[in-house]
Amino acid sequence: MSKSLNFLLPTVGGIALLGGIAIASMHRNSGEAQIALLRDRVAEVEAHAKNAGEKVKMAASRAEELQAEIAEVQAAAQERMAQTAVLTAPAPETDEPYGIGRPALTEEIAAWDVDVLPDGRGLPEGSGNAFDGEEVFAAKCASCHGDFAEGVDNWPVLAGGFDTLGDEDPVKTVGSYWPHLSTAWDYIHRSMPFGEAGTLTADETYAIVAYILYSNDLIDDEYELSHENLGEFEMYNKDGFVVDDRPELEYTKWRTEPCMENCKEEVEVTMRSVFLVETPPEGGSKSEMNQATLEALPTFTAAGPSFIPEAAPKPAVAEEAEPEATPAAVQPTEGVDLVAAGEKVFRKCKSCHQVGSGAKNRSGPVLTGIVGAPAGSVDGFKYSKAMASAGDAGLVWETSELDAFLADPKGYLKKTKMSFKGLDDEEDRAAVIAYLNSFE
Numbered sequence: 001m002s003k004s005l006n007f008l009l010p011t012v013g014g015i016a017l018l019g020g021i022a023i024a025s026m027h028r029n030s031g032e033a034q035i036a037l038l039r040d041r042v043a044e045v046e047a048h049a050k051n052a053g054e055k056v057k058m059a060a061s062r063a064e065e066l067q068a069e070i071a072e073v074q075a076a077a078q079e080r081m082a083q084t085a086v087l088t089a090p091a092p093e094t095d096e097p098y099g100i101g102r103p104a105l106t107e108e109i110a111a112w113d114v115d116v117l118p119d120g121r122g123l124p125e126g127s128g129n130a131f132d133g134e135e136v137f138a139a140k141c142a143s144c145h146g147d148f149a150e151g152v153d154n155w156p157v158l159a160g161g162f163d164t165l166g167d168e169d170p171v172k173t174v175g176s177y178w179p180h181l182s183t184a185w186d187y188i189h190r191s192m193p194f195g196e197a198g199t200l201t202a203d204e205t206y207a208i209v210a211y212i213l214y215s216n217d218l219i220d221d222e223y224e225l226s227h228e229n230l231g232e233f234e235m236y237n238k239d240g241f242v243v244d245d246r247p248e249l250e251y252t253k254w255r256t257e258p259c260m261e262n263c264k265e266e267v268e269v270t271m272r273s274v275f276l277v278e279t280p281p282e283g284g285s286k287s288e289m290n291q292a293t294l295e296a297l298p299t300f301t302a303a304g305p306s307f308i309p310e311a312a313p314k315p316a317v318a319e320e321a322e323p324e325a326t327p328a329a330v331q332p333t334e335g336v337d338l339v340a341a342g343e344k345v346f347r348k349c350k351s352c353h354q355v356g357s358g359a360k361n362r363s364g365p366v367l368t369g370i371v372g373a374p375a376g377s378v379d380g381f382k383y384s385k386a387m388a389s390a391g392d393a394g395l396v397w398e399t400s401e402l403d404a405f406l407a408d409p410k411g412y413l414k415k416t417k418m419s420f421k422g423l424d425d426e427e428d429r430a431a432v433i434a435y436l437n438s439f440e
């Protein structure tokens with residue numbers, strides 16, 4: 001109550017002061033008319049003052065009313081609080097404060113705590129090199145990302161693209177774009193192979209990352225990548241990013257004097273984010289989606305928006321796309337059984353090699369007619385330097401040479417890129433050679 005009264009007091013004081021000024025002026029100006037005029041003014045002021053006095057009284061009684069109301073509300077609130085206190089009171093004391101759940105196990109925390117930081121913190125112990133990585137990559141990644149990480153169809157390219165970042169269609173790869181190697185390790189370990197995330201061991205991941213670096217010509221194939229040196233590895237584009245200092249430097253500028261001139265009169269929606277499909281197959285700035293307008297909407301079907309000709313199909317994995325094997329003239333000296341046994345052994349080769357009519361180069365060359373052929377001579381296959389020069393030096397795949405090679409590929413030809421541990425069993429080797437020999 002006293003608050004509202006204090007609020008009104010300056011007004012009353014102001015009116016009294018005005019009266020004082022009026023009387024002072026009266027003494028200075030002695031004209032009758034002026035005296036009359038001033039009397040009127042004084043009367044007016046007095047009326048005002050009376051009025052103000054009444055207002056003060058009214059305000060006082062209103063304040064009393066309000067005070068009463070407040071007391072009422074407070075009493076009600078106190079009553080309600082007393083009731084809810086029962087509901088909000090802390091749960092009865094137990095060993096586990098809320099009586100629910102249990103502390104997370106160390107193993108459970110470890111399963112969630114998987115992030116890897118640029119300096120290598122968070123990396124599990126392990127190591128691998130490109131040489132081993134190639135084998136895993138060929139088996140688990142090449143069907144989508146290509147044997148040399150060059151990308152199959154529309155699947156992401158992981159190698160190359162150096163110095164294209166300023167181009168209209170930059171090729172952003174692990175090599176050309178990523179500033180930290182930790183991202184590659186972390187991303188691959190957590191989310192690849194696509195559809196089979198979480199299946200890679202730490203060592204496999206180190207080896208794959210090394211292979212991707214190798215495919216980008218950033219290391220040689222003997223470089224041993226491990227939890228100890230990964231954080232120190234300097235990526236090609238490490239200086240290509242800037243720290244976002246806008247919150248400190250720019251926002252403050254805009255906050256003091258926001259520009260409110262030449263503003264657009266109306267805001268209009270010209271594009272919906274639903275059209276912004278990531279990585280459109282037709283690519284980049286020429287993509288049809290950029291031309292889509294509200295009037296000419298693309299239609300959507302199960303296969304995707306109409307401007308995408310067809311949802312990018314998953315490239316066939318070697319095994320699925322295996323051409324029909326058509327064993328040709330089986331040599332009389334070789335039993336049909338041996339060829340049949342060889343066909344079974346060949347399953348070990350199928351992830352990389354095809355044989356027969358319609359066979360295509362995969363991560364390994366087509367093996368049709370390989371028995372008796374010069375090494376490293378299949379058209380269109382990119383051999384290792386080792387295999388190419390062995391062929392140039394006159395190596396021919398006679399049965400005996402094949403047998404030695406298949407027993408221990410890397411022992412036979414140290415730097416071959418056939419990442420296959422070899423066939424220990426002599427009979428398996430004889431069988432698979434017989435099988436290969438059954439194709440012309």
Ligand code: HEC
Pocket residue numbers: 137140141142143144145155156157158172173174184187188192193194195200208314
């Ligand atoms: C079935 C196809 C498929 C397989 C197999 C596959 N990936 Fe991928 N990969 C993808 C797709 C699709 C993306 C893009 C995912 C996205 O953008 O969300 C991708 C993205 C990536 C990227 C990020 C590329 C970038 O620049 O953004 C890396 C690195 C990668 N994969 C590595 C691997 C590795 C290593 C393997 C094998 C262990 C593998 N992938 C197996 C389909 C595949």
Ligand code: HEC
Pocket residue numbers: 135138139345346348349350351352353363364365367370374375376377378382383384385386387388397402406415416417418419420423432
């Ligand atoms: C992980 C993939 C992979 C597997 C599995 C594999 N190879 Fe290979 N193979 C290759 C690659 C890659 C080359 C090319 C080697 C080079 O250029 O050094 C090759 C080369 C060869 C060659 C020499 C071809 C030529 O044109 O000179 C023969 C023969 C061969 N492989 C047979 C086999 C047989 C038989 C099996 C199964 C028992 C097998 N490979 C398993 C990847 C593989």
